[in-house]
Amino acid sequence: MSAAEATGQAQGGALNDWLRERISHALSEFTAATALIVLFIALSFASPYFLTADNLFNIGAQTAVIAIIAAAQTMVIITKGIDLSVGSVAALAGVAGAMVVRDLGFPLLAATAVAIGVGALAGLLNGLLVTVARIPPFIATLGTMSVGRGLVFIITGAVGVYGLPKSFQLLGNGEIIGIPFAVVITAVVAVGVAFVLSQTRFGQYTYAMGSNLEAARRSGIAVGRHLTYVYVLAGVLVGLGGMIAASRVNSGQPNYGISLELDVIAAAVIGGASLFGGQGRPDRRDHHRRLPHRAGPQRRRPARHQHPLPAGDRRPDHLGCRLLRPVPPSAAGVTGLTCRSLNSPEEGRTPWHTPPPADVHEVDSCARRPSSPPPRRPLCSAPAAGSRSGTEATARPRTRPVR
Incomplete structure (x- = not known):
């Protein structure tokens, strides 16, 4: 065999490996989308009303809470953590928003701010337990889940919050140009979280902490502070989701959100997040993310x-x-x-055999x-x-x- 033939065979083998790898990545990326399309086709044949606009908007409104909280869970999972308290915090935030409307006469916007504040406080508690107390995220959020559920039962006396005005339903059942308000909020949250994770320094730090926490710390990232920010932002989204859930049923239910964390974690993992951290899409197993220009940790003198x-x-x-x-x-x-x-x-x-890096003064x-x-x-x-x-x-x- 000549040298040219051997070179051609080697190049052909490398090309086949490259194609096999690309096909594998494409299949892993479109598996969930393909399953969703097949499900839609099957249900469209099963019922002639499935693909109607009203039915699709209704499905979007029903899954809005899970989608919003799954976006929050995705950020936590990317950092190689997990938040088991999302169900309890959502119930606590919804009950708090409903109670300030019924007892204090707050408008819907102010009640939503109160619910978001409750979620942010719960996220801050989780972040401090993980970063300051050095408790593993699984144990820390498991304890927060029990505390949150207990607070809901104590505040409400294990009785739902009723007697709310009809305006309270605007967040969960209102419409904008025929589109449910919950669907619009879900789309805004999804686009915002995707932009933050892919185009901002905060998102790049989130991936870096999930890939290698010690390397992120040694490269100049304030790991504790940014990890706390992740949990606080996740708590904000959980509080918003809990308020939407309470608005949909026009009441604050202390039993809401039981086993919600399982659905949320499953949605995040199916969407491409890895439980091992540092990964937000299924085709990024071998991809080393690079920080955007002037977005990385600055080298201090x-x-x-x-x-x-x-x-x-x-x-x-x-x-x-x-x-x-x-x-x-x-x-x-x-x-x-x-x-x-x-x-x-x-x-x-x-003598110095290796010169220092060029970007070091x-x-x-x-x-x-x-x-x-x-x-x-x-x-x-x-x-x-x-x-x-x-x-x-x-x-x-x-x-x-x-x-």
């Missing part, structure tokens, strides 16, 4: 005390990379020395030579009187222990 390290010291900085080139005594405030004296081969110092030690030293004590001692100066001088920097 090393602290001042890290600059005048002895030559050859390679202690890693806060980003896990090498520190800057050692600053010669001239740049550290010691006069009479040059950068050549630190790199002289007779001193036996190890590098001090040009030979470009500036301050006339007066700073108030802090320099690490290198100046040459004694009568000794050689200039490029022939040698510096004996005081070494410090490497931490």
Whole structure:
């Protein structure tokens, strides 16, 4: 077999592997959509009223609460967490909104704000338990689920909140140009969550924390703060979903949301979220997300005390990379020395084999030579009187222990 034939066979095998991988990704991506289309076709043959606009809008309004809370659960799952308290928090938010309307006479908009605030507080509690108390998300949200359900029963006395005005039904049963208001809210939430996760720094941090929490922390991301933000935002959406559910039945039900977390988690996973975190679409198993331009964690300049390290010291900085080139005594405030004296081969110092990253600020030690030293004590001692100066001088920097 000639070399050309062997090369052609190798290229053909690589092409076949590429096609097989792309087909596998396409099938995994469109599996849920294909099943939904097949279901729609089967139901359309089973009933002539299934594909009517009224029936489809009715289905959208009925699934609006699950869809909104599933969007919140997706963000939590991407961070390699889980929220089991969504059912209890939704019931608590709906009951709170219904009670302020009945007892305090709040308008619907203010009652919705109260329900969203209750959900945000529950999300903040979950975030603090996960980030500050270091409790696993499964255990933390399981406890919040029990606490939320108990609060609902205590507040209502295990009795539903009735006697609400008809205007309370606008959020769950109202229409805009013939389209249910709940469907419009669901579409806005879905588009907003997709935009946040794919086009903002917050979304990129969410994927980074789910992929590797320690790597995200070492790359400069405030992991605790952003993880708390994720749970708070999820709580906001859960509170909104609970208010819509209460508006649909025109009452606050303390038993609402039991086993709702199972439906929500299933919807998020079918939609493409991975329970292992860091993945929001089924075709992103081998895809390494890149941060958009100027959207990633900014590299901070090393602290001042890290600059005048002895030559050859390679202690890693806060980003896990090498520190800057050692600053010669001239740049550290010691006069009479040059950068050549630190790199002289007779001193036996190890040269830099790998240059620092290009996006890390590098001090040009030979470009500036301050006339007066700073108030802090320099690490290198100046040459004694009568000794050689200039490029022939040698510096004996005081070494410090490497931490």
